[in-house]
Amino acid sequence: MKILVISPYLGASYGGISKIVIDLAQSLGKLGIHVDIVTTNANGKTKLQVPLKMWVNEQGYRVQYFPCWHHDDLILSTSLIRWLYTNVREYDLVHTHTIFAPLIGIVQRICLARRVPYLAMPHGMLEPWALTYKAWKKRIYYALLEKKSLQSADAICTSTTNENKQLKLLKIQTPAFTIPNGIYHQEFAILPNPENFYQQFPKTRNKTIILFLGRIDPKKGLDLLAPAFSKIYRQFPQIHLVVAGPDNIGFLPTIKKHFTQANCLEAVTFTGMLTGKLKYECLAAADIYISPSYSEGFSMSILEGMAAGLPCIITTGCNFPEAAFAQAAHVVDINSEAIANALNQCLSNPKAAKAMGNRARDFIFQNYTWECAAENLLKVYQSILPFAQSSMSLMK
Known part of the structure; x- marks a missing residue:
């Protein structure tokens, strides 16, 4: 089986999707599947320094x-499109990542034209x-292009059950499968000593660290976190908020203004994007993980926070009700008061918070690994290929 994976980007500045694409490909490869990724050198405001147009x-x-x-x-990439049109029929199946992306829309139309x-x-x-974010643009794009692309797909893979329900509400009849994201167990088995993190960000030393790990973006709910953190900071002055993530769209000044207005900016450290060992050192230093998002697919950083054994506070917008059922996280409404109450609960009862973190770690290790995701995705590939190949034969 030869699978061609196409994403508009693999640059780390784009957040979780880039990591998901890579980790899924790597895990499928371990199952003996031939996986090729085709992408561009885009990386936020810059370009990746990588070899071009060669494997x-x-x-x-x-x-x-x-x-x-x-x-x-x-x-957009004309050279990628030309390559795809010439080579796409060498593959059994094309797996596209993300939507509302013109490049991916063109890829899907090439697949239809080349009967792949x-x-x-x-x-x-x-x-x-x-x-609803940038709604008028998306309504037009969806009506003219995206709906047809989704309906023409041989299958749609979602990362949450809520996303599957949304497909039904949008009256998309394409077969849909839920494949949650995962982590690598070995990356979280033993976290590194956080001393290097403290040296790089000295204001965090000897503090109770609340960690937000993700992009600086309107949907991430940092505007809700600012007043919630301010309220709790007055009760627990030893706490410190670490906001770790890239600012691809110039939204950081707006977020800093929210914390300034909430009179707590002095207790916040913005680290920028953390990668490699430094990210794991940050997780080791943290005491509580928080994701106040308005909307998530299936957040990689939530999985990482839970796998690190942290008590986690996430909103219903994170689409992870399973964590609440397993008593592995505080899942709260999308408002500042609910976020503040959960923070207060964790800080007032550290023993219970630690027990929740331990449950979270076990829960992720048992249910959300890349090995499990790859095995389930392979079953999806196998289920749709015979039907797709039969349909293509009828079209000839």
Whole structure:
């Protein structure tokens, strides 16, 4: 089985989707599947410094980067499109990542023209809040292009059950499968000593650290966190908030203004994006993880916070009700008061918070690994390929 995976980007500045694409490909490769990734060299405001238009061998898969024009998330690459039209029929199935992306829309139309089945993965972009953000543009794009692409797909893979329900509300009849994201157990088995993190960010030393790990973006709910954190900061002056993530759209000044107005900016450290060992050192230093999001697909950083054994506070917008059922996280309404109450609960009863963190770690290790995700995704590939190949034969 030869699978072609296509994403507009693999740059780390785009957050969780880039990591999901890579980790899924690597895990599928371990199952003996031939996986090629085709993408561009876009990376936020910059470009990746990578070889272009040639295969690069990685662990379990190959990747080929193409030059592109891009502005934020709008990415186009004529060389990638030309390559795809010539080579797509070498593959049994094309797996596309993200939607509302012109490049992916063109890829899907090439698949239809060349009679190659494709699977679409929206990554939470059909969630109600996501659809209302920049709503008029999305309504037009969806009506003219995206709906047809989703309906023409051989399957849609969602990351949450809520996303599957949203497909039904949108009257998309394409077969849909839920494949949650995962983590690698070995990356969280033993976290590193956080001393290097304290040295780089000295204001965090000897503090009770509340960690937000994600992009600086309107949907992430940092405007809700500011007044909630301020309220709790007055009760627990030893706490310190770490906001760790990239600012791709210039939203950081707005967020700092929220914390300034809440009179707590002095207790907040903005680290920028953390990668590699430093990210794990940050998780080791943290005492509580928080995700106050309005909307998520299936957040990689939530999985990482839980796998690190942290008591986690997440909103219903994070689409992870399973964590509440397992008593592995505080899942709260999307408002500042609910967030503050959960913070107060964790800080007032550290023993119970630690027990929740331990349950969270076990819960993730048992249910949300990349090995499990890859095995389930392989079953999806196997289930749709015979049907897709039969349909293509009838079209000939």
